[in-house]
Structure formats: C-alpha cells, structure tokens
Amino acid sequence: MASEEGVIKIKRNKQVILRDNVSGFPKESDMQVVNSGTIKLKLPEGCEGVLVKNFYLSCDPYMRRRMTKYDPGASYIDSFNPGSPISGYGVGKVLESGDPKFKEGDLVWGITGWEEYSLITGTATQSLFKIHNTHDVPLSYYTGILGMPGMTAYAGFYEVCSPKKGETVFVSAASGAVGQLVGQFAKLSGCYVVGSAGTKQKVDLLKNKFGFDEAFNYKDEPDLDAALKRYFPEGIDIYFDNVGGKMLDAVLLNMKMNGRIAACGMISQYNLEQPEGVHNLMSLIMKQVHLKGFLVFSYYHLYGKFLETVLPAIKEGKITYVEDVAEGLESAPAALIGLFAGRNVGKQVVVVSRE
C-alpha cells in the first residue's frame, strides 16, 4: 500500500466554499475561495466514480435556491452544505474513471464541484454527459447553450409551450443563458418574439444580435401592463417566464385565449424573504391559459435530439450565443452574485482552467 500510494500525485485543489446558508440577497462574502485544499489524483480503491479536472463552471439562477437551508424534501434540490465546496454545472476532463461509461481523457459536462479537481461519485455520475463534439464550438458552450440552460430552453419552448408559426412570444430575462436561446428558437419557429431585460446594453443585444423583433428595459417601464400592451396589442400566446413576480402578474393580463406560460424560473423572487403575491390568476381561467412549471431534469432523454438541432444551427450561424466569462476560481463568487444583480451580459461562465 505504501509504495502504491507513493506514486499518487497530491495536488493543491483550490475551492469555492459556502461559508453559511443564506437568506435574502447573497453576498460575495457568503463564499470563500480557499487555497488550502488538496486532492489525491487517484480514484479510491473500488470507486465507481469519476475524477475530473474542471475547466469551466456555470453560474445559474437555480443555484440561489441551494444557498438557502431547506428541510430535507422541502425543495426539488438539496441545499449546499456550509463548509463544503459549492457545486453546479461544469465542463471538465476525465483523469480517471471507475465508471465504464467514461475513460481517461473524455471531456464531460454535468454537475461538478467549484474547485480545480472533483471526485464525482454516486448518482452525480448519472448526470454526467460525454462531450462528443470537441471541435467547431467552444467547450465552454457545454455550460450553457449545449448544456443544461440550452436543454432548458429547448424543452421549455418546444415541449412545454408547443409553439405554432405566427404566434406571439414573450421572454423575460431574455439575454440570459436560457432566454437568448428561447428567443432564437421562437424566430426559427416563425413566431413574433419580444424580450425584456434590465439594461440598455442587453436590450440592444436582444434586438441586434439575437434577432428579437422587439425588446425593452423593464426598469424603464413604470407600468409593465402598458409596456406589454404596446408590444402585444393582440395579446401573448406564449410566455417563457424566467422572473415571476410583477412581470408574471402583468403578463397574465395580456395573455391570449389558450395561451401557454412555461414557468422556468422566478429570479425576481429568489432573494426575497417572502415571495410577492401574484394577483391576476383569474386570467388563467378567463383565457384558458396553461401555466406549466417544469424542470429540465425531466427532459434529458431529449438531449440527443436537442444536440442534433442546435449544433448544426450554431455551426451554420443560425443561432448565436453570448457568454460573459469570468477568469479564475477567485472571480467565481463575484460572478455568481452578479447574476442575481443582473450584472452579467449573456451566459455567466467561470474559467477554472483552459486545458
């Protein structure tokens, strides 16, 4: 044993630790970047997991939920453990595998740790996807357009909203990882699409880069109902909701008969102690609207079909994608907090290492 252990490299493993569970608006100081961690670059004896070197990490809105302490079973996803590294979607390379699905050198995306090296074990390996296409598109895209957020946009728009040509589509948080893709799917489906975002720069991006028909800055609109009536005089067939709260309430007043709302996220509510009340649910009845909550986890069986659609569209320039890239694990806490303040422009990614 001693001689075997002798050849195992022990590496420094920089990590982003959650200091304590969070209530209200999270702060950078709720996290801590520690240089003190080490990891043996060798799978433990008999381990069926995967040892991964992390390249890119994904900052996603749903992670806010994991920062708060919930009773077991009270949330669809476990809370982070204070004192342990944060985890989330990422892209990396397999250094060693005890799982027959992966081998050394494979590039993978899935749930990993916010650290340089991660030992992924148990059920977490089931949500690891092997990356087959390793050229033509940046590897970091697998944290976004080709990963969970892309799959979310695809499932939410096509499966949950059942779009038809000529329908009117509204997307909130439209320049984010999911929203920018939903808008482009809507255009590819022959829909009229309007997006909302929180800065002029993002609004310009929506109109000039992603091809939305119209876009507006919700912070400039004292009356969201009036803004929506301006862009949708005939009403909204499909609302892809990433924000919830006041915007959802205003949208409810503007839905068309038999409209569909995909409830994907409610980022406007995540940092409130008490969620805001939504008052206009009677519109669901009057307009026979279907408001459908969904989780991407239920749609991963469509991942192959999704890639077949989106990869060629990216290569042919029919779909474009914007990332906001933060360099180094040290920048990760600020990048995640920035997401909740709307500071990111496009998909927020953290680079841990470029190879």
Added chain:
Amino acid sequence: MASEEGVIKIKRNKQVILRDNVSGFPKESDMQVVNSGTIKLKLPEGCEGVLVKNFYLSCDPYMRRRMTKYDPGASYIDSFNPGSPISGYGVGKVLESGDPKFKEGDLVWGITGWEEYSLITGTATQSLFKIHNTHDVPLSYYTGILGMPGMTAYAGFYEVCSPKKGETVFVSAASGAVGQLVGQFAKLSGCYVVGSAGTKQKVDLLKNKFGFDEAFNYKDEPDLDAALKRYFPEGIDIYFDNVGGKMLDAVLLNMKMNGRIAACGMISQYNLEQPEGVHNLMSLIMKQVHLKGFLVFSYYHLYGKFLETVLPAIKEGKITYVEDVAEGLESAPAALIGLFAGRNVGKQVVVVSRE
C-alpha cells in the same frame, strides 16, 4: 296583420332586473323583481329564435362576473345590462320555434332570461340543448348535474386533470354543483378525495352523502397548509380549484411532483375590489405542476359522451346529487346572493314554474 295580431296572447312576464352594475359584495337590492313586463306569446315575423317558457333557473358563481361592468373584450363573457333581465342557464319548454333544431313542446336547457318567458335569439340559440331524457331524472337536474356545472366537473376532472387510479384529489367548494360531482368522479376513478366546504352541514354531506374520503370546514382551520398536510401527508396529485386565493396558495405548498391543478373558478375573489396575491407559485416549478385554467364552453363537444356516463350512473344510484331549491322568481335575488355567502347547500336552483 291586425287580425293575425288579434290571436296573439299577451302575457304578464315577471322579470328579475339588474338595477345597476355591482362592485364589491352584491346585495339583493342590486336586483329587482318586476311584475310590469309583458310578452307576446308569438315569435316575431321571420324570427329564427325560440320562444321558451322557463321552468328552472340556475344560480352559478360565474354570474358574479357579469354583474360588474367590464370594457368590451376585457372579459370572456359580457356584463349584464342594467335595467334588463339577468340571464343565465335554465331549463324550459319551447312554445314556438323559428329554429329548425327545435319544435313546440321540446324541453331545452341553455342560456335564458330570469323571467317567466324568454325569446332566445341569435347566437344564444346555439347554446340551447334539447333534453331527450325526460323521465327518471328531475328536469331541474339540467341546470346542474346534467347541464353546465356537470359538464364543467366532467371536462375539468377528466380532460384537464387526467386522473389516474390511486391518485390523491382535493376539491374546494366541494358541496357546490361542480364540486360534489368532481368528488364522486374521483371516487369512481379510484382516487382518494378530500373536500373543503364552509359549514359543518356541508362537510357532513361530503362525507356521508357524496362519499368523499375526508372533508373539512375551511373556516375552522386557522392554518390551511397544516390542514392539507393532515389530510394529504404525501401531497396532492390533483387540485380542482373552485375558490382561488388563500386556499390555492396553501395547496401550492402541498402539491406532489407532476401534479395538476384545474382552475375552474375563484369564488373567494369575485367580490373583492382587488384580488388577493398568491405567493407560492414557485412550487409550480419545483414540483412541475400544471395549473390549467379552463372554460366549459370549450368542451361542449363532449356533452353526448358526458350524458352517456352520468345519466346511467344517476339512475343506478352510483352518483348522487343535492339541490337547494328556491321557489319562485321572487326568491331569485336572495338565492343568487346566498351563493356568494355560501348559504346554499348543494346546487342552487330557482323554480319559476313546474310545468
């Protein structure tokens, strides 16, 4: 012409008039029973409508909406005209028909006036149904279990909620015209069903007459969330919502993964100047719940199938039904107001005439 008009009977036509549009909680005095009306018991020359003698009138929660003045197009249904008779579902006999679908002596149900005799013309005749079964079941049932409310329960439960054997079902306003039938459909489908109502008498009815597994008086429950957790320790698969507001908010905290909510009505909100806020919509996402508003008008193509299911079930005693019968048009305003105060026990019907 003079001689032809000479044979036309002119009859007194007692009517229930809406005095003025209503905001807040309606009062009996918002309506007026007038004895001054008359009607010629003869169709106007060339009229393609139907002259009907009204037997039974239906008091339904949706009628509250028609009492308020909305801008044209702002509601799915027109507001009542102040000074004119209220209209609603009813059962009557055709005295004369200019519509080839009906002939003298036919019994019909559909939208009619709150008056002794109604001339039904235009699109309103399209929502008149001929009653073929005129024995075995009381004619008044076509205002309820065999009419619009029954069809609402059928479409909402089977088409909107897609029940499966063994699922857990919660029904609010469960002793009402729609709720009592939903509960019985749920039992026939092999579900566990709990109902809420607002008096001990109604709760007893749910458990002892309609066969609900459990029932509770929501007015006795200071914490609706706790009450639901008591009856649904594993959560709710299907919620048939007749009330909206606080009950909906509590239900959202108790839905199971992939649950369905049929938004049928929100009677708790109809008399408020401003609807209450619903705070727990994030549960829709976390549990992938589908919250589907629906209107019965979209499902009338299933009416034949519905009758084939429900008529035999009534005759065989597999489905039971309770009416709260008010005698005479004079009692109609109090009966309608009573509905919003929850005074009715079972389906509220007004008898205009028994033949």
